[in-house]
Amino acid sequence: MSAAIEQQSARRTARRPPQAPSGAGFLLGQALVLDLVLAVGAVATWPIYRSTALIIVLTAGIAAGHLVAALGTRWRWSAWWVALATLAVYVAIGVPVAATGSLASPDAALRALVDVATAPVTGWKDLLTLELPLGSYQATLAPALLVFVGCTVAALSITWRARRWWMPAVLVALLPTAFGVAFGARALSAPLRLGTLAVQPETLVGVGAVLAALVAVVWRSDHDRRRALATAAAASGVARGPRGRRRGLTARVTTATGMVIAATAVAALWGPWALADRPREVARSVVEPVLELERAPSPLASYRASFDDDRYDEALFTVSPAQGVDRVRVATLPFYDGRTVRAVAPDAGLTDPATAFTRVPSRLDADAPGEVAVSVRIQAGTGIWVPTVGDLRAVSFEGSRAAELADGFFLNAATGAAIDIADPAPADGDAYRLVASVPAEAEPVASLTPSRSGPALPAEVVPASLTEWMDTQNAGTGGAALDTLLDRLRSRGYLSHALLLPGGDAPAWLRDLGEAGFQPSRAGHSTDRIGALFTQLIERESSSPDGSDADLVAAVGDDEQFAVAAMLIADQLGFDARVVVGTRLASPEGLPVCEDGVCRGGDLAAWVEVADAAGRWVPADVTPQHESFPSPDLEQRRDPENPTQVRRDEAEPVLPADASPADGERSEPESTPQEADLTALWTALRIGGVSLLALVVLVGPLVTILTVKALRRRGRRRGDVAARFTGGWEEYVDTAVDHGYTAPAHLTRRELARLFAGGAEDAAGVRLATWADRSAFDVAPPSAAENDEFWRIVAAERARFAAEKGWWARLRARLSLRSLVPRRRAGRR
Template sequence: MSASAPTGDRPAAPSLATALRGGAARRRPRRDPDAPGTLAAVVPDRDALVDLGFAAVLCSIALVGMRTGFLGVEWVVAAWVGLLLGLLVGHLAGALRWMALTTFLVLTATYFLLGGPVAVRDNLLGGVVPTPQTFVDLATWAVTGWKKWLTLLPPVDARGAVVALPWLAGLLGGALTLGVARRWASIPLTALAPIALLAASIALGTSQPAALLVQGVGFAAVLVAWLVVRSHRTRPPVQNGAGRGVRLATGAALAVVALLAGTFAGPALPGTSATERREVVRTRLVPPLDVSQFASPLPGYRRYTEPNDAKLYDQVVLRVQGLPAGTPVRFATLDHYDGLVWGAADRSSDGVPFQQVGSRIAAAREGESAEVRVSVPDAGYVGNWLPTVGDPTRIEFSGPRADELADALWLNTETDTAVVQAGLLGGETYAMTAVLGPTPARELPKDLDVASGASTGVDTDFLDARIDAWTSRAEGGPWSKLRAFATAMRTEGTYTDGGTPNSFEKVYLPGHAVSRLTRFVGSSKLAGNDEQYAATLALVGQRLGIPTRVVMGATPQAGGDVRGKDVHAWVEVRLDDGTWYPLGAQTFVPSRDKTPSEQQLKTEEQKVGAQVPPPAGVSPPSVLQGPDQAQNATDLAKRKKNPFDVTAWPLWLQVLAGLVALAALVALYLVGMRWLKRRRRRKHVAAGPVPGRAAWVWRDLVAEARSLGVAVPRRVTRREQAHAIDAAVLEASLVPADEGAPAPAAALPDDVVTVSSVAGAVDAVVFGPGDGDPASTDALHEHAEAALTTMRSGVGRWTRVRSDADPRPLLVRRERTAPAGPWWRRVRVPSLPRRGGSDPTPA
């Protein structure tokens, strides 16, 4: 079958592939002079400007929900710049009718190329040009950054790579909201993107609402107004424009009613009360930090005493500048006892977990603040517990390990305990701003309004005899008894750090497990140091029902130096108002010069037997470490690096591997889509009645033509659709003639398979007599495949790639021959098939 122009001499017919390429010279086809240019198409008209304004306001209101999750103004700039660029991309996608893949590629390029100067500014060249590390940060935070942000302590310091999140949210929110609005006229579809953005900002926010009235009432009012305006565009005027004012007035009245109803009824709705806890994603997310992996500092207290192998008693372990005199430095708050050790719990008694923080931290309370600078000398303080002061509001590291320490800084705001996973090794320096808390009491108050209800899951019956003996004369409640017990410990106990290896005091072992404390309190005279006294007093407080915890830290000397002898352990008790009152070590630990006597030891040995110290050179294992940990650590150090560990590769190799993997995924996607489409076409000609098979051959061919960019009309006959496709081929085959020359004629050669011939063959099968021959559908399928192959060979490579990536041919269904009604009228209830076979597929 052929088609030709009605006028002019007929030249040698070009092949269909040559015709689709635009002629032998591959010239660009002539543009319609009446068609608007590209510049005119992208200039927004009145309707586009209205949609742009509404989309900008709605997305801005939705992004307000991120306010409680960030600290600073950097995130506002990133979110707004992303929103403006997203609106621009959405407008261009709607005006130029971009495919979804094209829009995605433009958004991806915008995110990575401009994400450096706008959001991730740490590794830029000259402050503008992104580096490979910038692309890695942007890609990492776009995928896994959301979970990391949810595990950080809100509000998060809006500096660094975390700003990529509001930048991405604004970019995607603006592009989807305006792009959908300019591409489709559906009213429900218009509201989908802004509502999804609002829901995401609320769900990923904090338990503190960002702006109830703005996000609730304001968002609803603006959205209703926009939907009313868009609905007004699609409705024809009644009586030559009459009734338009009535509809606008009705829409305005509905918006006002919704605004008033939300204003007055909103505060009464569930979840709006300040006393109710707001459930968001981060409240249900358990932070991925197990603090039990870090050994408690209390079992290592003897490192700071004398004599000991570490020799830290007179050595400077910390230098603290800017701290008021008498203010302690906190190493760790130990609020959980498991029978072996006092350690830090993953969550405090109030359920507050350890959360990863940035350099700036939101203040939990008001009070006097101090600017403190801490330096760790070599061979000084070591460990994962970061020494802090009061309630930290800023922690900034400096030095060669600054990034390594700052990237994994965790803080519990209830216990004011900080952890650095990389650990302090000596030589680190960091600055800190903190709200100062109360200093440990040097004398026990007579009256103290303590809280109640504390209990421990460990059996501490061994304390009862000593509690009864020392608190029997105490008058008052639990605090009076705890005060009497602490006073008796200080006045009747003795102090020892274990003495020298040849001293009789070597039998007083370190540790504070139940077995060690049982021996400690069972002696006629207590003998130990801060470790045993603080651990025992905290357990006594819990035995009396008072919430207690142990704190290990130090009080700097006048010059700011912290030596080993300045390190102590004290106890904190909880008051009725929820605050914690510190009891200084001097209130319950006896003086260092009050040492046990050898005669006392002999008396104890006669009663309970001799205490056998561990063999020389063998230290008791840390309670939070397994006995094989040292061997395991040695094995890990000797283990060779895995060459398949991507994190150990150089940065350039990681980037190259990522690009290769991305290219492989794209190629796999294209090959997979082509295979699925071919399999679907083959499946349609192998099942069902013959007329239905033939009809599916035509539907699949039309779907492939549309994926190649051909505008095929809907709800017309197959012959009319085939005529449109052939006309597009003929128009592409026309070669522009010289000025004044007659228009050349073009025709399709007789030896190629045209779409019109396929349409005629399909009609012959569908409307032919009888049920048809199944063999004819196979021939018809081959006929259509030949037409599709010829059609694809005549387009450019980029057009073929776009067609291969287009998933729409996989989603094609029976075409409707009647105007589409509301969606609820098109819902079909599934029913059982009739006997005698399935119904024939309509043509």
């Protein structure tokens, strides 16, 4: 009998699945091949940041991942505890490694800690809304740290512990490469020239990822094969010669190398041709920041409000030093729909890559020629529009709201305009420093070459009087024609910022003009308003065909109308043009400038920027003159021939007619209901929502595990009597497994119960095994009363398992995932 039991035990031992490989050589080799795959992911991530700080972050992250995976493998931590340790290590090294600039003060460090902790939930937004490269801006390195720490721990834990299912480790190690591709730039990088062959860097990254993954698979497969052959040779005594091993390895390496070479050749030759003129579809292509531009009024529409007496001398912002900069850009408005000029395309809106506003990291690109550093201090401010100079390279905010303003800063790289949607908008006391590239000298407009042969704006938004006036000027074509038409438009216009001259003193803007007289001017820059402007010019020129520019002054308005008119003229000649609202720090033509860098409301101006065929943008001033007063018409100057005399003694007062009953009584105008200020409520809801989301992310998995186990235990106590006995036995085994016991599939129920009881034959678990066998195989199953006693013993055994452990071990058992992993059940039918 004893010999039969030993033979049966030997057969069961032979059927056991092989244990996970171990040994320092295996652990080190497996880590190296997976590190090779992670290194390709680091190369794919580099274009997102382009900073040496990324190297430090990835080195620290991969090293920390190796440490956590090694400790978890050594001490056989459950998946849940490995995940908690990974998260703890990520938070611990996140602030000093991924947000080094936050160590300047305790407040900054606390803010960085919050950013690092919330990066798993909100970090993707910064990656998708900031303009590349990100550098080490704030905590944008935290998502990369999280990806590399998590993938390193997961890949090594899987491959070091797995017996057969180690392949997912390679797929997990490829996730950093996918991260670099998904969060990369919209456009492909410049191709690398290898002689006559042009290869995209993205192609090389893809080939490198495939090659590194293939190396990892071949290495592990060869290791497992050699291990299996060694086991078979030990069992049979027949060993395979080294020549056969070398032949098999050579064949596998040759096959893999041939596959890689063929795939690389196909990708290098076919990829550039197939992807030519196709945009790169990445996550950044479909996610855009939500801005307030749609609700903000056009800066040109509110241009005249700056010339009211209460705002004319109000300081908006101060620029220092002002040397080397002649213009400050507040807003750039390239689109016209017949009603107003705006910053975003009416049809594409904020999702158009050419005009979208994106967040700006610490620096946009490498140093450029003609760079200047300028400090700007906000006073009254210009709303959400942020004054900038030249071609922006870097921006850094100062003061107590620096982080908040930096988070709300967005730049339109195509137009150079910037906005800040922080709440509240930049105001008195806020300051920032700009680094920008400023051209040495602008080219003359007459030297420009149009990029088109005809207009781009729809005909319905262009006044007919504008095209008629252009035809009568006989100015020719190209840049010379544009320069001539803009010069005639300015010299035949007259500056006026108001509709009616108020009674009393003259307005401040009129006093600053000196001897200039007042002419009323209607606001607005719609198609109708611009058409009326050119109608005045045509009528005056028709009445004085041979008059000089001073005789032909007729169009009355200011920069609001004349900038839009110049934009339409440039478009008709084939030029791309846009309106710019800003201030001048220097002007050779005597136009208003900011004194000592202090820009006031009356210093605001509007001009146009015109692009030639080479894509260079050249500014052109369009402010009308104010020296030559418009000549009145002959009928306006003639005195009336028959003046009317009023005889007071014959004048009779005329009483108003009685009110019509149909009119009813006129009610008092209803007061406009004041909308409640919900800013504090929305702020509280936003903070509460983020806190709740973070709580769900941290605590949700714990509650889910406890809930699943409770529902499983409840379901096992239901059904027929036999099913309740089987379910009770499975609950007993799962409890033991969660508390660290192993449950070999080849053992019977009684053997498994003795294993859990330390070999005791009279243990309560043995009674459970007997009842469970009766419920499965006996003709007469146990009764319902025995079932209640069975579950009472299960509860007692669960309490015994818990009593054997400490507090932390009991908590680990409750949250263990071992019993939730599918496995072969012992004693199941």
